Amino acid sequence: MQTGLAEQTTQRLILGLSEIEEVGKAIVSGQSSFNASSQTYLRIVLKTLQAAAGAILRFNPAESLLAVESSINIADASADEALVIPITPNEIGILLQCSPLDFSRPPSLLKPFLDEIQLQLRGLKATLWAPLKIHEEFLGVISLGEFADDSEEAKWIQELLNVLADHISVAIAHSRSQEDMRAAKFRLFMLSDTTAQIAKLLDTEQLEEEVVNHAVSLLDASAGCLMLINPITQQLEIRNPFAPGLQFPSDLESFSIPLDSDQRIHPTLSMLRAVATEGRTQIRNDQEAAALFGGKNLIAVPVFGREILGILVVFGKEGRAGVTLEFTDEDGILLEAFGTQVGVAIENARLYQEAIEKRRLQAEMEEAAQIQANLLPKAPPEIPGYEITGMSIPHHDGVGGDYYGYIQEPDGSWGLVIADVAGKGMQAALLMATLRAALLSEVAKQADLPTRAMALNALIRESSPLDKYATLVYARLHPATGKLTSLNAGHTFPLVIRQDGSLQRLEAGGLMIGMYPDEMIRQMSAEFEDETIQLYSGDTVIFFTDGVTETQNIHDEMYDEERLEELVKQLRDADASEICSEIYESTLEFQGEAQRFDDLTLMVLKKK
Structure with missing residues (x-):
């Protein structure tokens, strides 16, 4: 009887191992995975060991959980594939020593663990567990229950289960290796795909x-x-x-x-x-x-x-x-x-954003340069008994904040204006346009120069950012009498060169336009003032911005007013156009290979 039972058991084992080997070949070839084949493995084990119910639980080392991979004849809803059992490293170590674990005689060290999961065990109908392992690496357990009532065969079950568990463990290990490779490939694919996606984003x-x-x-x-x-x-x-x-x-x-x-x-x-x-x-x-x-x-x-x-x-x-x-x-x-x-x-x-901003700024600069060019006079006026000319050279980026112009007053006199607006680019061009429009408006009112200056100050203060202002000289020429009335609002002092070579500066005026509110100007007793001089034959008036005197050479030396004064004394017999041209050429010669960082604007008036 014992021999016959042993032969039957051996035959079932051989048949079971043969079936497991076929399933294993599919996993090794990549045609299947343990996840897809686990139900087949479990069915083979149950048939070989003549058990009615069972489950394979795989260990998730990242989460320290046992999770049902497959189950047969477990009707309890709590034992479906969503069931998970937390397990500690200590409990795993004990399980690895219990091969297999008979729940009717559990080790005392595992009793707290089994007590905690007894509900899950009942759901699994578990009476016997065998660890799934490779070289003491815990992979999971195979859980069996409802064995045939054959006491003669029962003693063989644990040995058979160990053999079958070893083969299943090999399948799990191989499948996990493939899963890891697929996961690594998927991660690399995700990385590549993600990189390609973000590389397209330019915002x-x-x-x-x-x-x-x-x-x-x-x-x-x-x-x-x-x-x-x-x-x-x-x-x-x-x-x-x-x-x-x-x-x-x-x-x-x-x-x-x-x-x-x-x-x-x-x-x-x-x-x-x-x-x-x-x-x-x-x-x-x-x-x-x-x-x-x-x-x-x-x-x-x-x-x-x-x-x-x-x-x-x-x-x-x-x-x-x-x-x-x-x-x-x-x-x-x-x-x-x-x-x-x-x-x-x-x-x-x-x-990319810098390139867009650069193109935007370039377009803005070109537009600002066009605005500035449209504001500057195309040609000087013809005033009997006088020569007048002017020029404005913007700094290296082509857009400056300088302005000069000629305005005919209602009474026949001429307004000569030169200004230096704070800043560069579009804001400076717009401020320059605002200043010019305001000047024309004030000229039409025929007020005196200090009144005009206060009106300009209020308008620029209200309509422009607080850091925007302008320096300005407005000189009103009465051609018939040769009288020149001027107001200097924080600008470089115009030079008057008399025929005898003596120099005079037009200094009367006040603070920069738009720098301070009117009320503060009054509190500081800094109201605008004007002055009047008499021009005689051969006298010259030179209006200029600080771009002339602050021209720098490669040694960081400035052209300065003293150099300008010496030059204009030598040029006092030249006509207005020649004086203007010679001053400009002199600054270029002084500048040499250095870069110009400010606008250069000149206006020359000469009484014949």
Whole structure:
């Protein structure tokens, strides 16, 4: 009887192993996986061991859980494939020594564990467990129940189960290796696809948002943020955080971390700072770091461009049912690779935005230059008994803030104006246009020059930004009498060169136009004043902006007023056009190869 039973058992084992081998071949060839074949394995085991119910539970090391992979004849809803059993390393060690585990005689050390999961065991109809392992690496368990009532065969079951469990363990290990390879390939595919997607983004704000979303998805995390270095403040600043449920510490309430190591902050935040300053990846799965961010662990990698641009931080790696997992070195390598591509994408987006801004500024400069050109006189007026000419040369970018012009007054006199508007570009051009329009309006009112200046001051003050103002000289020439009445509002002093070579400066006036409100001007007793001089035959008046006297050479020396005065004394017998041209040529000769950083504007009036 014993011999016959042994032969039957051996035959069932051989048949079972043969069937397992066929299934294993499909797994090895890649035509199947253990997940797809686990039900077949379980059916073979139940048939071989003449058990009616069973389940295979695979171990998830990341989450320390046993989860049902497949089951047969387990009707209890609690034992479906969603059932999971937490298990500790100590409990795993005991299970590995119990081969197999008979629940009717459990080791005393496992009693607390079994008591805790007895409901699950009843659902599984489990009476016998065998560990699935490879070289003491725990892979899971096979759970069996409802055996045939044959006491003669019962003693064989544990031996048979061990043999079958070994074969199933090999299948699991091989399948897991394939799964790991597929997972690695999938991660690489995700990295490649994600990199391709962000490389197309040229809007920096959209790019920053997508970077965080992709980083969180790449590592199966719950939150993340990109922190970029502000080169001006030297702080790490949070950009577009994806942080549902993430609690930022009080140190980060301003959403920034100072890079200066002398500024004391929380040690974990110091770690984030070190990632940016030292360029080393940091993984924190410890409780201290988790407590700082609402219970979430974190991984932080540097974002490299031509230099470190900032850091990418991902929080709270999640597994099944929201279980927090530890970040691994593989996660670090993957996020580092992504961080490098992020750096390239950010620099490309910045360069693109800079190019757009450069084109915008260039278009603005061209428009401003056109506005300025339209404001300047096309030709000087013909005033009997006088020569008059002018020129304005903008600085190196082609758009300046200088202005000069001629305005005929209602009484037949001529207004000669030269101005220097603060700033450059479109704002300066618009302010210049506003100033010219206001001048024309005030001329029509025929008020005296101080009244006009106060009106201009109020208008410019109200219609322009507080940092915009203008210096100005307005001189009113009465051709018939040769009288010249002038007002200087903070401008360089015009030079009057008499026929005998003596010099006089037109200094009367007041403060710059638009710098101070009218009330403050009155409080300072700085009201505008004018002065009147008499021009005689051969006298010359030179109006100029500081671009003349502040012309610099390669030695950073200035042309200065003394040099200008000596030159105009020598030119007192020349006509107005020649004087204007000679002054300009003299500044060019002095400037040499140096670059001009300010406009140069001249206007010359000479009485014949």
